[in-house]
Amino acid sequence: MAAEDLLPGTLDLLILQTLSIGPHHGLGISRRIEQITGGTFKVMPGSLFPALHRMEEQGWLAAEWGESETNRKAKYYRLTKSGYRRLGLEKVRWDKVALAIRSALEAR
Amino acid sequence: MFRALLRNLLRRRQVEHDLDQEVRTYADMLADEKAQCGMSRQEADRAARIELGGIEQVKEQVRASRSGAWLDQLAADLRYALRALRRNPGFAAVTVLTLALGIGANAALFSAVNTLLLGDLPYKDADRLMYVSEFWPHEPTVPGPPAPDFTNWHANSRLADQIEAYGGGGAVNLTGAGEPEHIIGTMVTAGFLEMIGLRPELGRNFTDEEDSTGTPVVMLGHRLWQRHFGSSPDVIGRQIQLDGVARTVVGVLPASFAFPDNNFGQELLLPMGVSLKPGWRERNFRLVRVMAHVRPGVTPDALRTELFDLLRRTAQDEPPQFVTMRKDMEVRVVPLRQWLSGDVSRPVLVLQAAVGMVLLIGCLNIANLQIARGIARRKEMAVRAALGAGRGRIARLLLTEALLLSFLGGSAGLALAYVSTSLLRRFLPADVHLADRIRIDHRVLAFTLAIAILSGILTGLAPFLAASRTRLHQTLKEGANRTTEAAIHPRLNRVLVIAEIAVAMVLLAASGLLIRSFLHMASLDPGFNPDGVLTIRLALPERKYATDLARAAFYDELRERAASIPGVHNVAIGGGLPLIGTRALAGVWPVDRPAAPPGGRPSVPIAGVSPEYFETLGIPLIQGRAFTDRDREDSPGVAIVNRVFADRFFPGEQAIGKRISVAGADNQHEIVGIAGNVRQQGLRAAAVPTVYVPYRRLPETEELLILRSSLPSSALLAAAAEAVRAIDPDVPVYDAATMQERLSEALSSQRANMTLMGALAALALALAGVGIFGVIAYLVNGRSLEFGIRMALGAQHRDVLRMVLGHGMVLALAGIVIGLGGALAATRALRTLLFEISPGDPWTLAASALLFTVVAAAACYIPARRAVRVDPMTTLRHD
Numbered sequence A: 001m002a003a004e005d006l007l008p009g010t011l012d013l014l015i016l017q018t019l020s021i022g023p024h025h026g027l028g029i030s031r032r033i034e035q036i037t038g039g040t041f042k043v044m045p046g047s048l049f050p051a052l053h054r055m056e057e058q059g060w061l062a063a064e065w066g067e068s069e070t071n072r073k074a075k076y077y078r079l080t081k082s083g084y085r086r087l088g089l090e091k092v093r094w095d096k097v098a099l100a101i102r103s104a105l106e107a108r
Numbered sequence B: 001m002f003r004a005l006l007r008n009l010l011r012r013r014q015v016e017h018d019l020d021q022e023v024r025t026y027a028d029m030l031a032d033e034k035a036q037c038g039m040s041r042q043e044a045d046r047a048a049r050i051e052l053g054g055i056e057q058v059k060e061q062v063r064a065s066r067s068g069a070w071l072d073q074l075a076a077d078l079r080y081a082l083r084a085l086r087r088n089p090g091f092a093a094v095t096v097l098t099l100a101l102g103i104g105a106n107a108a109l110f111s112a113v114n115t116l117l118l119g120d121l122p123y124k125d126a127d128r129l130m131y132v133s134e135f136w137p138h139e140p141t142v143p144g145p146p147a148p149d150f151t152n153w154h155a156n157s158r159l160a161d162q163i164e165a166y167g168g169g170g171a172v173n174l175t176g177a178g179e180p181e182h183i184i185g186t187m188v189t190a191g192f193l194e195m196i197g198l199r200p201e202l203g204r205n206f207t208d209e210e211d212s213t214g215t216p217v218v219m220l221g222h223r224l225w226q227r228h229f230g231s232s233p234d235v236i237g238r239q240i241q242l243d244g245v246a247r248t249v250v251g252v253l254p255a256s257f258a259f260p261d262n263n264f265g266q267e268l269l270l271p272m273g274v275s276l277k278p279g280w281r282e283r284n285f286r287l288v289r290v291m292a293h294v295r296p297g298v299t300p301d302a303l304r305t306e307l308f309d310l311l312r313r314t315a316q317d318e319p320p321q322f323v324t325m326r327k328d329m330e331v332r333v334v335p336l337r338q339w340l341s342g343d344v345s346r347p348v349l350v351l352q353a354a355v356g357m358v359l360l361i362g363c364l365n366i367a368n369l370q371i372a373r374g375i376a377r378r379k380e381m382a383v384r385a386a387l388g389a390g391r392g393r394i395a396r397l398l399l400t401e402a403l404l405l406s407f408l409g410g411s412a413g414l415a416l417a418y419v420s421t422s423l424l425r426r427f428l429p430a431d432v433h434l435a436d437r438i439r440i441d442h443r444v445l446a447f448t449l450a451i452a453i454l455s456g457i458l459t460g461l462a463p464f465l466a467a468s469r470t471r472l473h474q475t476l477k478e479g480a481n482r483t484t485e486a487a488i489h490p491r492l493n494r495v496l497v498i499a500e501i502a503v504a505m506v507l508l509a510a511s512g513l514l515i516r517s518f519l520h521m522a523s524l525d526p527g528f529n530p531d532g533v534l535t536i537r538l539a540l541p542e543r544k545y546a547t548d549l550a551r552a553a554f555y556d557e558l559r560e561r562a563a564s565i566p567g568v569h570n571v572a573i574g575g576g577l578p579l580i581g582t583r584a585l586a587g588v589w590p591v592d593r594p595a596a597p598p599g600g601r602p603s604v605p606i607a608g609v610s611p612e613y614f615e616t617l618g619i620p621l622i623q624g625r626a627f628t629d630r631d632r633e634d635s636p637g638v639a640i641v642n643r644v645f646a647d648r649f650f651p652g653e654q655a656i657g658k659r660i661s662v663a664g665a666d667n668q669h670e671i672v673g674i675a676g677n678v679r680q681q682g683l684r685a686a687a688v689p690t691v692y693v694p695y696r697r698l699p700e701t702e703e704l705l706i707l708r709s710s711l712p713s714s715a716l717l718a719a720a721a722e723a724v725r726a727i728d729p730d731v732p733v734y735d736a737a738t739m740q741e742r743l744s745e746a747l748s749s750q751r752a753n754m755t756l757m758g759a760l761a762a763l764a765l766a767l768a769g770v771g772i773f774g775v776i777a778y779l780v781n782g783r784s785l786e787f788g789i790r791m792a793l794g795a796q797h798r799d800v801l802r803m804v805l806g807h808g809m810v811l812a813l814a815g816i817v818i819g820l821g822g823a824l825a826a827t828r829a830l831r832t833l834l835f836e837i838s839p840g841d842p843w844t845l846a847a848s849a850l851l852f853t854v855v856a857a858a859a860c861y862i863p864a865r866r867a868v869r870v871d872p873m874t875t876l877r878h879d
Helices: A010-021 A026-036 A045-057 A081-106 B002-010 B012-036 B041-052 B055-065 B069-087 B089-118 B147-156 B208-213 B222-229 B280-284 B300-317 B320-326 B336-340 B342-376 B378-386 B391-427 B442-469 B472-477 B491-522 B548-563 B613-617 B643-649 B713-727 B739-782 B784-792 B797-833 B842-869 B872-877
Strands: A061-067 A073-079 B129-135 B160-175 B181-188 B217-220 B239-242 B245-252 B268-271 B289-294 B330-335 B533-539 B568-574 B584-590 B603-609 B621-624 B638-642 B659-662 B668-675 B691-694 B702-709 B733-738
Touching: A010 A026, A010 A045, A010 A073, A010 A081, A026 A045, A026 A073, A026 B012, A045 A061, A045 B012, A045 B055, A073 A081, A073 B012, B012 B041, B012 B055, B041 B055, B055 B069, B069 B089, B069 B391, B089 B342, B089 B391, B089 B442, B089 B739, B129 B300, B129 B336, B147 B160, B147 B289, B147 B300, B217 B222, B300 B330, B330 B336, B342 B378, B342 B391, B342 B442, B342 B491, B342 B739, B342 B797, B378 B391, B391 B442, B442 B491, B491 B739, B491 B797, B491 B842, B533 B713, B533 B739, B548 B568, B548 B702, B548 B713, B568 B603, B568 B613, B613 B702, B638 B643, B638 B659, B643 B668, B659 B691, B668 B691, B702 B713, B713 B733, B733 B739, B739 B784, B739 B797, B739 B842, B784 B797, B784 B842, B784 B872, B797 B842
Parallel strands: B181 B268, B217 B245, B603 B691, B638 B668
Antiparallel strands: A061 A073, B129 B289, B129 B330, B160 B181, B160 B239, B160 B289, B217 B268, B239 B245, B533 B702, B533 B733, B568 B702, B584 B603, B584 B659, B621 B668, B638 B691, B659 B668
């Protein structure tokens, strides 16, 4: 199955969800999203990095340098307190949207 | 958030380093993955780069999403822009200069439009203030209504809350308190200050009673009060001596006080005392400025009708001569603002449109240069795009460059406008009373900023549109400067040049029409010889010179005294002058005709003149004789008529020897001479039938002293004033001017229009020429390879020359044709400014088009010659 374009607003949610499990670097986050969406979404670095930097500026993520499993110096992102709060909000919002879309599609 | 912004701005190097490291690690880890799957290390690196889509692009995207990114980019853009301009100082200088001239001219003219047409007047209810005047056809330059008309309106108008007047007065000597001072005072009616919404700073206004009883009171101007009385509050109630008469100070004016027009002294106000002069006998007492404060919603036309009807109702009580003169008089009412801006609203708006067009041409020119530059910079732009700059980013870069230029140009232009407002004030005719208030205020600043931004967008957008059309790969692959015609000569470029030529053509046609109008007017034969003639107005005090005999005696003596001034060749007295008109108007009728129906006698201007009048002014006597000193009030009546009069009343007959009767004058007059026509009522009006009689028969209180001499006019004026003073020191002398000055004054507005429009058209023509030159030079540059091949294959110089010229002339002719169409439509707005020429005058249009063609050909020829001078071998070997 070919990778789908991300729906607007879903990238933040996916990144937050990924990082709620534990800190990760850029490529790790990207692979993780591919994995948990069953390969449906593939995040390219051209959208991933701007999103990560924006969310860091907003205080949802914190970053520090660390060693990767392959001994490379990588920047690891983790969720902050306000990041967890944000994840909660985004989830509620997504549920609402998903429900609304489903009932719209089922309406006759 | 804010911390992030600070960090981005202050610790830029660290942030950039981290970003680079982060993206590189990503690429490396991606490659690691691929290597684990069995790719060679080299293959893996390459595959990773492709999947990533370029490290620099990713970094650029991150930068664009940072907070404060716009600030960052603005700084970067400005840096690039400055660097690009420094690399190309010639382009920068030409652009800034063009914009400075264009924006400066627009700002300066807008300061005039702002003040004359949009500005606030410093009066309460300024929109309800109207200027009221009367127009008497025989005397078109004297606007003031006679005293009985004013008192009639003042008492009876219902549409106006108030009708008040100011003006008159003059110089007085202030003595009795400190140093004696010579001050210009002005008379006002009691309600004047209240009408314009002003209150005295100290003391009180004049009362109606003071006005009507002639109580000797006075109000002081703020500056006089400060200067002469040390701002002392005790000044109220004090007596001061004005020309030896004691007057009581009743009030002090606030510093903000100013008469609507600047012809009057504001340091001293005296009561008008007009209510002392209600009867028609006071008709020679003129109220110089009359203003009405109308009730809400009253139009000028309604007020005019009411005031005119009021005059008609009292006309029965007036003497028949006055009634005849009234027949063609008009009452005029204009809103104060309109009156204060004079007749210049239209010329000023036309000029504003013209400078707007010049700026437009300048911008089109710059846009074209930018496109040419943009093509030279295609590589740079392509590299930027390849490194991840989006279309928006490139547009912003080009726009920043253009805006930087237009702000530099705009600042220089503002300085230019600041200097030229004083020039503008001098250029405007004297009846533009608001001219002194023209200055650069916040509205002019806002306007200047707006047009600077607009110019920036206009000049920055074109190169972006042209640049974004070229394709990236093609550009990067192309040779250094050899391209196909389409690429070096984009359509937009040609369209801009054609537009530029068309606009310049409109300006050229307009200035052509104005120049020819001026030439028509200047080459008119005014009917007199203005060289060495000085004219001075005299006003005899009415009470002192109550009889014809007394007035005639004064003028007799004046003629004698003036003639004895050394250096004076001729002296004359006259009740009228060319360009100014006559004081009197009379109904005339040939004696040998059946009697005219009652009231059916045509009214013609009539002037009493002394024997030397015609000789002094250089008006030719076509037939018959001049007056002599034997033509007196008690000798048989004689008259001289002008040629129009003779042709009108005695067509095909010998007018000499015919007799005419003149209303008001009791006996008949035999025509003894026919004088040449003169432009009696300004240069624009054709000569009207006029009658001259010996001045002893019609000695008026106001006459003109006319002197022909070889003396400088200042010395002559002093000597003449001394002669008047020697007879009677109470007779004021005013409005002295040489006939050359009066002629020049009559031409001044036409000359100003022509000069300004001509200068703008010349500027437009030069800019358009530079535009054509630039486009053709660029074309020649870009196609030198092609020309080299052609010449190597045997093409002659003139073939190439013809080809290049042909290209340029097609553009020029297209612009000229479009411009001619535009000119036909646009010059209609000029109609009222033209003199004896129609807006669509084919000769003027043809001449303008021809001139433009010549300039365009010259502008094409210079670069075309360069094309053929190149040695084909050098061009071919170059690549």
